[in-house]
Amino acid sequence: MIKVFGHLNPDTDTTCSAIAFAWYLTNAKQLSATPYVLGDLNKETAYVLEKFGHIAPATLSEVTADDSVVLVDTNNPEELLPSFAEAKLLEIVDHHKLVGGISTPEPVTITMRTVACTTTIIWQLAKEANLTLPNDIAGLMLAAIISDTLKFTSPTTTDVDKAAAQALAEISGVNVDELADGMFAAKSDLTGMAPADLLTMDSKVFTLGGKQIRVSSLETTKPANALAMQTELVTAMADMKASSGLDAVFFFVVDIIASSATLIVASDFEREVAEKSFEKTVTNGLMELPGVVSRKKQIIPALEKALS
């Protein structure tokens, strides 16, 4: 049985891609494949699974040399379980930059395309294989596209993502605006979340210019709720750096409706890097970034340039 999974800190794209691609492998290739996630689901993803009546994938905490695995939505070993290299990798489907950290002893199948969402690629692969997607899988795939494109407002959005979303909306019979409203309300609900939870919920660790950096974002329709926690968040970022050996933690509160971000500055080092990256100044520990919504397309390239 093949284990299909995405990155740590699973989001809607990684989770729905694992489900959809396990379905694809089963139906297009007649393989036995099961989706997994590498951690707790966030509120948006839990909402989406509930909405389409799909059970949550089981959580995987280790893989061994006996496991055959397929990666979706990442090609970065730093975003995977430490035991990942033990397993036999069969395939990767992804839309991120090529990290170059994975090698294989035998040829493998890799499909990386420059679209906003991994499920857009899976939609293309299903079409190429003449497969008819079930309603619930199509709904999950649509939700992933809405999530990754912030309902088509992110600069990562391509015409292919839009075409995929339209086709998937027709198959699943879902109203895109209603689905997006429900998803964004779910992800904006911070009830019961500690500052440290917010820092790791939608978060990736990168090595940039020799520094270990965590870049976290919170996409929300209600930025005020997160900004009200500024003091606690700054303390949590300092604690995280002290305990994990990270050089920096960047936390961006992304206002989905206004299409803008606010960086909550953790310390002088992050302030210096951010000022160099975005050519903006910091006021009261915050940097306002109108138009910035995409970690992949806007934030990481800017940080990378400043740190290299």
Next chain:
Amino acid sequence: MIKVFGHLNPDTDTTCSAIAFAWYLTNAKQLSATPYVLGDLNKETAYVLEKFGHIAPATLSEVTADDSVVLVDTNNPEELLPSFAEAKLLEIVDHHKLVGGISTPEPVTITMRTVACTTTIIWQLAKEANLTLPNDIAGLMLAAIISDTLKFTSPTTTDVDKAAAQALAEISGVNVDELADGMFAAKSDLTGMAPADLLTMDSKVFTLGGKQIRVSSLETTKPANALAMQTELVTAMADMKASSGLDAVFFFVVDIIASSATLIVASDFEREVAEKSFEKTVTNGLMELPGVVSRKKQIIPALEKALS
């Protein structure tokens, strides 16, 4: 203008893939793309280009930061120009194991599939894009499949390669057996070739178990011609190691008709590694390997296992 090229020591697959994929990018994506090679063409490839009336791609000796490039038939920086990392990489189409040595600052398109030949993947992509291949391009793509599969006898051959070859033979109106006979006769002609030429003609450098190793093969219908040069080849291998810092050079004479290989042993080190890899003994400096024809599927995995 996009520069499309494959690996150093260009063979028929790398050369024909560069031509075919430049055609694909031009016709499927409306991009301006030109094929290149990274060195002199071997006799088989020259025969194939002549046969289908196609001019040889220009040779590229350097790329710069101003170049946008697409890689075919390799994902290994050790098989590329030293300046490769300067260029802006847009896309990779390949069928080899994932080496993991390339990273990109932005997402890129990657299509790696577990088939015997890169042009098989390009045939699939052209089909997915509903493109009609011109006769000469189809002929070149067919020749690449015949070359990489040794006319469907290599264990790397898949049903997809066979289906691609059949479709390409129909489009190009070519008799597969006649084309293969001409190609194999061309590649078996060693006239005017020095021992050192034979060592680099179809050759790749790998890092295995921390050792720099060149693995060369000569696919031929007339193995006796190469085996008669054993003494000169052993001298040339010693010279090559002394001048290039390689730890080992393996030279396999592959008998295409008998589907077997003979390893010409360069020194005690290669003998020890080969005996461990293939569990055979060396007689008179030669190791007979019945059934061994594929570097990718048979030779490299065996060497890798012995050296790791």
